[in-house]
Amino acid sequence: xxxxxxxxxxxxxxxxxxxxxxxxxxxxxxxxxxxxxxxxxxxxxxxxxxxxxxxxxxxxxxxxxxxxxxxxxxxxxxxxxxxxxxxxxxxxxxxxxxxxxxxxxxxxxxxxxxxxxxxxxxxxxxxxxxxxxxxxxxxxxxxxxxxxxxxxxxxxxxxxxxxxxxxxxxxxxxxxxxxxxxxxxxxxxxxxxxxxxxxxxxxxxxxxxxxxxxxxxxxxxxxxxxxxxxxxxxxxxxxxxxxxxxxxxxxxxxxxxxxxxxxxxxxxxxxxxxxxxxxxxxxxxxxxxxxxxxxxxxxxxxxxxxxxxxxxxxxxxxxxxxxxxxxxxxxxxxxxxxxxxxxxxxxxxxxxxxxxxxxxxxxxxxxxxxxxxxxxxxxxxxxxxxxxxxxxxxxxxxxxxxxxxxxxxxxxxxxxxxxxxxxxxxxxxxxxxxxxxxxxxxxxxxxxxxxxxxxxxxxxxxxxxxxxxxxxxxxxxxxxxxxxxxxxxxxxxxxxxxxxxxxxxxxxxxxxxxxxxxxxxxxxxxxxxxxxxxxxxxxxxxxxxxxxxxxxxxxxxxxxxxxxxxxxxxxxxx
Numbered sequence: 068x069x070x071x072x073x074x075x076x077x078x079x080x081x082x083x084x085x086x087x088x089x090x091x092x093x094x095x096x097x098x099x100x101x102x103x104x105x106x107x108x109x110x111x112x113x114x115x116x117x118x119x120x121x122x123x124x125x126x127x128x129x130x131x132x133x134x135x136x137x138x139x140x141x142x143x144x145x146x147x148x149x150x151x152x153x154x155x156x157x158x159x160x161x162x163x164x165x166x167x168x169x170x171x172x173x174x175x176x177x178x179x180x181x182x183x184x185x186x187x188x189x190x191x192x193x194x195x196x197x198x199x200x201x202x203x204x205x206x207x208x209x210x211x212x213x214x215x216x217x218x219x220x221x222x223x224x225x226x227x228x229x230x231x232x233x234x235x236x237x238x239x240x241x242x243x244x245x246x247x248x249x250x251x252x253x254x255x256x257x258x259x260x261x262x263x264x265x266x267x268x269x270x271x272x273x274x275x276x277x278x279x280x281x282x283x284x285x286x287x288x289x290x291x292x293x294x295x296x297x298x299x300x301x302x303x304x305x306x307x308x309x310x311x312x313x314x315x316x317x318x319x320x321x322x323x324x325x326x327x328x329x330x331x332x333x334x335x336x337x338x339x340x341x342x343x344x345x346x347x348x349x350x351x352x353x354x355x356x357x358x359x360x361x362x363x364x365x366x367x368x369x370x371x372x373x374x375x376x377x378x379x380x381x382x383x384x385x386x387x388x389x390x391x392x393x394x395x396x397x398x399x400x401x402x403x404x405x406x407x408x409x410x411x412x413x414x415x416x417x418x419x420x421x422x423x424x425x426x427x428x429x430x431x432x433x434x435x436x437x438x439x440x441x442x443x444x445x446x447x448x449x450x451x452x453x454x455x456x457x458x459x460x461x462x463x464x465x466x467x468x469x470x471x472x473x474x475x476x477x478x479x480x481x482x483x484x485x486x487x488x489x490x491x492x493x494x495x496x497x498x499x500x501x502x503x504x505x506x507x508x509x510x511x512x513x514x515x516x517x518x519x520x521x522x523x524x525x526x527x528x529x530x531x532x533x534x535x536x537x538x539x540x541x542x543x544x545x546x547x548x549x550x551x552x553x554x555x556x557x558x559x560x561x562x563x564x565x566x567x568x569x570x571x572x573x574x575x576x577x578x579x580x581x582x583x584x585x586x587x588x589x590x591x592x593x594x595x596x597x598x599x600x601x602x603x604x605x606x607x608x609x610x611x612x613x614x615x616x617x618x619x620x621x622x623x624x625x626x627x628x629x630x631x632x633x634x635x636x637x638x639x640x641x
Contacts, residue, residue, distance in 0.1 A: 168242030180367020217453025300392030443476025524604020
């Protein structure tokens with residue numbers, strides 16, 4: 068993949084002016100179709116990572132692989148490459164090589180650049196016999212075979228260890244299922260009922276998107292709809308450019324560190340970014356990023372692009388709908404051979420682990436240019452783990468995968484949010500305790516706020532969580548804790564939040580802390596505890612309003628010892 072992304076798109080061809088009311092109706096109809104696709108996927112998926120956590124995205128892609136729209140919510144790091152996945156199929160088959168009823172499946176590491184569990188499914192949308200767009204989605208399967216079960220496995224060092232790769236394969240051709248491909252998937256994954264159920268749900272969601280687009284095109288002409296799409300892109304570009312133009316021109320850099328790659332615990336990984344602002348154009352440069360590693364903590368090109376797009380959208384138009392025009396003024400420099408643009412063949416199983424820190428670092432670089440705008444750092448890891456094994460009561464395999472939140476950084480005018488997932492995970496949710504205990508052999512003994520975890524400041528960082536699982540039988544866990552070497556930093560004199568931690572306590576009372584480790588055997592009665600990081604503080608803690616400290620004490624967010632030590636607060640007695 069090229070080291071340099073296209074600059075803002077060349078001047079688009081002249082298009083007729085569209086009626087603004089028509090444009091609003093068409094634009095919001097398209098977004099509604101993506102949202103309906105997402106709802107259908109949630110309602111019919113088999114695994115909790117989709118229907119509870121919502122680790123997916125849905126959208127419509129044009130015939131050049133550009134993003135027409137995407138569903139509201141979902142994972143921000145899926146902003147980058149639904150179109151990349153679809154474009155690979157367009158290049159392979161040509162637009163004339165698709166037929167009504169085709170369904171294409173795609174997760175190839177060399178194209179998508181992320182772990183193979185993130186499977187893309189898409190279908191062509193026809194109008195008057197011609198392909199005019201594609202309905203697509205990406206969803207996290209619980210398993211795709213290979214050495215990896217669930218999150219956090221550190222054993223792999225090349226992509227071939229990590230499961231099935233499917234590159235632009237027609238699973239259905241003209242409505243007829245390819246039984247050979249279906250059987251190949253069935254025979255090579257650990258949970259075929261779950262994953263193939265998810266595949267059917269993804270296919271149904273695509274059919275809904277294609278049907279709704281057809282209805283829209285029957286109401287308006289194709290030319291009108293295309294003009295409306297490009298007009299919405301142009302509007303998004305103008306809004307983004309106006310935001311960039313408010314940033315003073317210049318070059319801004321920041322450097323932070325990840326703990327390690329999971330194999331070499333004493334070697335931290337450099338996260339170095341340079342941001343250049345020139346007028347209404349913004350360039351993010353990853354040239355000094357840490358070289359790719361012999362572990363799964365790499366991503367392909369799209370990983371760095373995802374981080375760049377998330378940071379850019381936070382800076383420019385965080386609440387606007389997503390389309391291709393949002394990113395026309397963004398340019399990415401990302402040479403091959405780094406942890407965010409690894410060369411083909413690298414393991415990608417932990418592709419997303421670096422990205423929250425990359426995004427935090429981009430924002431940190433720009434904080435001097437945007438005083439009062441950029442918050443302190445947030446929890447900075449992806450917050451996931453995997454328990455897996457075989458149930459002793461039924462003999463069935465299981466894998467328990469969940470997401471947990473932590474603290475976000477304090478702002479210039481308010482405290483940081485507590486118990487929130489990483490900036491990469493957006494609107495994903497944790498799986499309810501009750502569902503976890505119903506389906507898996509674990510008792511969740513604790514799920515509460517972690518007191519004193521937010522960084523002190525005039526505005527405090529948000530609080531992390533404390534969670535404790537008790538194993539009710541033999542099981543195995545992968546743990547992947549990040550940002551313990553450089554916990555969430557403060558801004559303008561604010562202090563760092565508490566770092567992420569994990570601990571295993573054996574039934575006999577022995578304890579040990581774990582950061583990154585794979586295939587840890589657990590016995591009945593063993594517990595695993597997680598303490599997620601708090602956000603960094605904003606401003607000098609000595610300037611915090613005493614009334615806010617009193618409120619924190621009442622709510623149990625801080626202890627009296629912390630209030631006295633960190634804020635100089637002394638309780639008065641009447």
